[in-house]
Amino acid sequence: MPHNMETVVHPEERGWVLVAVTGTMDSTTAPRLLSTCRELKDDQNSVILDLSGVDFIASSGVGSLLAMAEEFRGAGVGIRFAALSTAVSSVIQLLNLNRFLEIFPTTEEARTAEAA
Amino acid sequence: MSSSTKQPAITAPKLGIRALMMGVTLALVTGSVLVVGWLQERHTREALVSEVEARLLLEARNLALTSASAFMSEFPELTLHPITKELQSSQPELHLVTVVDRSGITQGHADSREIGQKASLPPELEPQSSSQPLKAGEVLMSSPTLFMAKAPVLHIQGETMGHAYIAIPRSYLDDKVSASRKQLFLALSAVLALAVLMTLIFVTRLLRPVAVLRKGLERIGQGDLETKLVLKDKTEFGMLASTINTMSSELQAAQDEMVEKERMAHELNLAREIQSSLLPDSNLETKGFVIQGAHEAAQEVGGDYYDMFELADGRIGFMVADVAGKGLVGCLIMSMLSALVGSFRDTYDSPMELLVKLDERLGENMKPGSFVTMFYGILDPDSGELVFSSAGHSPLIVYRGTSHTIEHYETQGIPLGAVRGGVIRSTLKDEAVTLMPGDCLLQYTDGINESFDPSGEEQFGFDRMGEVLAAQAGATPKQILENMQERLRDWQRGGSRLDDETLLVVQRRRAAVDSSSNSREQVQTAKWLHEAQEIGQSIVLKGNPTELDRIRPWLESIEFLANLEGAGLQLLSSAVYEACANIVEHGYQNDATKSFQLWWVQGSENPYFLILDQGLAYSADNWKESNFEDRDVRLRGRGIGLDIIHRVMTDVQFGAGENHENLTRLVFNPDIDWNLKHAS
Incomplete structure (x- = not known):
């Protein structure tokens, strides 16, 4: 589906918010995710991004994940990346970006992990 | 309309029906009258001969009877001379009236000088066969000039005392026949004159419509097909006139049709000429x-x-x-x-x-x-x-x-x-x-x-x-x-x-490999393009971001790529996507009316992707790997596309086509571990 990305926001316990992303993350859709997450950050919500439904990620999508991580970190708000699809994980691995993102195999693990 | 050649007017026929009919009538009437006349004359002559014979015989018998009593006297000639003279004068046509005794001496004759003389009968007499009943001693004779009857003069006791002769010239007969013939000719002339006159009147009446028909046909010949022939005639001529009228209407229709056809043909030629003059000739x-x-x-x-x-x-x-x-x-x-x-x-x-x-x-x-x-x-x-x-x-x-x-x-x-x-x-x-x-x-x-x-x-x-x-x-x-x-x-x-x-x-036209080109780089890019066009598989994409979604299915359709292990296909499509997205976003500014072409070329060397676009040229040659250790680089989050491309491909080359197109060549890396074991 071209440029189709959906984000579903689930408020969770202890100030965490789960944002489930499905579809394509490209130059059209990535900025929308970024602004959604920025709003959550401004409200001091910690965010878990469920990326299991992302079937394609373009460089702009990767860039927005990196920028998000840095902005959250700068604001002192947590952001975790969970259940990366092959499309996402292969690119993250290719660029060796794992060390800049808090990545968890599942959303459950992201929810229960201790703060880094 | 077709031009009719003008015929000289025919004033009179060489052989008129009138003359022909009159000739035929004349011949027929004359012929039939002649045949009838000939038959009639034959019959008349026969009848006349028979009548003459009967008359001669009768006269001869009477003369013989009268002579019998005269012979009993002493001077028969005294009785017989006036009798024969009387007979001769009352019937002047008779040639000979004479009575001869047993010894051949003339006893009775109109001419007294003959009496007592030896009788001389006309020469060349031959007995004549006849239908007249003859008594004993009676003879009918003829010569070329005469008819003659001979009757015996009998004594009371039956003894023949002499003969009575009566002759009449043949010319008497001929005169009678000739008179009859004259009458016939007179009648014939009258009948002929009448027949010719009648024929003339009849044929003239009969031929009157011919003039009307002729005038009508002449009018048609001159091209007047409108005027109808008016002819009140119950003969075949009347039928002919109506046939001619029908014919002239049909001629008129055919002529109209021909004129229309000629007009259309002319129009058609004109139209063809106009059309061919408008169409380009090269x-x-x-x-x-x-x-x-x-x-x-x-x-x-x-x-x-x-x-x-x-x-x-x-x-x-x-x-x-x-x-x-x-x-x-x-x-x-x-x-x-x-x-x-x-x-x-x-x-x-x-x-x-x-x-x-x-x-x-x-x-x-x-x-x-x-x-x-x-x-x-x-x-x-x-x-x-x-x-x-x-x-x-x-x-x-x-x-x-x-x-x-x-x-x-x-x-x-x-x-x-x-x-x-x-x-x-x-x-x-x-x-x-x-x-x-x-x-x-x-x-x-x-x-x-x-x-x-x-x-x-x-x-x-x-x-x-x-x-x-x-x-x-x-x-x-x-x-x-x-x-x-x-x-x-x-x-x-x-x-x-x-x-x-x-x-x-x-x-x-396909790009030609032009080795005479000045720059080595141009030769190189022309070779890529030539090879891609010759042996590559390709897809044409429009300058629209949604078009980029077609890349992945296209890659999957290429057998070699579809069979890559691990994340191979995933990463290749990311790299190609990034290269194409650059063209759409920067080269074409998302202009959907523009297109570019992407090839997968499996040649003798390493396989490669080639992209040909007409967008703004981009100077990607001086690319440097992003330093993700730098927080600012991460915050900016941009320029990562080229990193993806360079990490997936062995080489990334840029060039210009002969018509200022951009060529991007992405060389496939056969040594890459698609399972990404190198990345921790």
Whole structure:
């Protein structure tokens, strides 16, 4: 589906918010995710991004994940990346970006992990 | 009308029916009278002979009886002389009246000098056979000049005392016959005169209609087929007159038809001349493009028209149109169309706007119900971009040289002049397609795709046209046109051409390897392109972000790539996506009317992807790997696309094509571990 990305926001316990992303993350859709997450950050919500439904990620999508991580970190708000699809994980691995993102195999693990 | 050669007036016939009839009547009457007269004369003569014989016999008997008593006297001559004299004088026609005794002495004769003399009978007498009953001693005789009867003069006791002779000349008979003949001739003359007169009157009456018929026929001969023959006649002439009237009406109709046919033929020739003078007589070649058209006129000239021309700004305009309306009317609209396109083609940048203008101007001059379907395209030979619009015309067919695929571009416009008042504007739009080297475009009129096979059940259709176009990849436009026409002839198999057939081919030539080129770099890029066009598989994408979604399925369709292990295909599509996204976003600024072409080339060396685009050139050569350790780089989150490309590919090369296109070559890395074990 071209440029189709959906984000579903689930408020969770202890100030965490789960944002489930499905579809394509490209130059059209990535900025929308970024602004959604920025709003959550401004409200001091910690965010878990469920990326299991992302079937394609373009460089702009990767860039927005990196920028998000840095902005959250700068604001002192947590952001975790969970259940990366092959499309996402292969690119993250290719660029060796794992060390800049808090990545968890599942959303459950992201929810229960201790703060880094 | 055909000119009739003037015949000299016939004043009189060489052999008139009147003279002929009179001659025949004359001959018949004369003949029959002569035959009847001859028979009659024969009969009369016989009757006269018989009568003369009877009379001679009777006279001879009477004379003999009278002589018998005279012989008893002493001087019979005294009695017999007055008797014979009396007989002779009362019947002067008698030649001889004489009585002779037993000793041959004349006893009775009109001439007294003969009495007592030895009787001398006329010479050459022969006994004559006769129907008269003769008594004993009686004899009938004749000579060439006489008839004579001899009767015996008998004594009372039966003894023959002498003979009585009575003769009459044959001329007596002839005189009688001749008199009768004279009468016959008189009667004959009278009858003949009457017959000739009657014939003359009758034939003249009978032939009176001939003059009327002749006058009528002469009038027809002079070309007057309107005036009818008036003839009240109950004979065959009356029938003839009505036949002539029917004939002249039919002649009139045939003549009218012939005049109409001649007029149509003249009009047809005129229309053909106009049409052929309007159509271009050569092809157009510029900057790697060849545009060539072909037109075959139907028996009855149709209204097909095509043209191509260089516009003031260096771009190429071309059109194909079909005027509804054949013959001279169609041709006039065609000339009008040609003139209008000539005057407005440099005024309007958009094909759609030109069509709207043409609709407005044609609408002012065309009869309601007539219309023109028209395709108009403007080709930029530098970029290969074609912008076109179609007013109810047949779909555009494009053959893609590298993917060997056929694309149809259908538009929704209504024909020019079909609906008045500018309605057409809302139905038209400009569309764009980019022609890559090796691509070929076909425009045409419905005489091609709607051409029926001999059974009249199936049309030639778009698919066959596409097949021919695809089969002719690499041929010159001229060859393509000829082959298309040949296939069409085969399809029609001798059937007549019912509509004009027009074809227009626009071909973009394949890039040639030009080793004489100045720069080594140009030679190199020309080689890539040549190889890609020869052996590569390709896809044409528009300058629209949604088009990028077609990359992944296309890659999956390539067997070699589909079989890569691990995340191979995923990463390759990311890398190719990034390269293409650069062109769409930066090179083309998301302009969907532009296109670019992507090849996968598996040659002798490492396989590679090649991208040919006409967008803004980008200087990607001085790329440096992003340093993600730098927080600012991560915060910015941009320029990562090139990192993806460089990490997936062995090499990334850029170059320029011969017409200032951009070439991007992404060399496949056969050594990469797609399982990404190198990345922790």
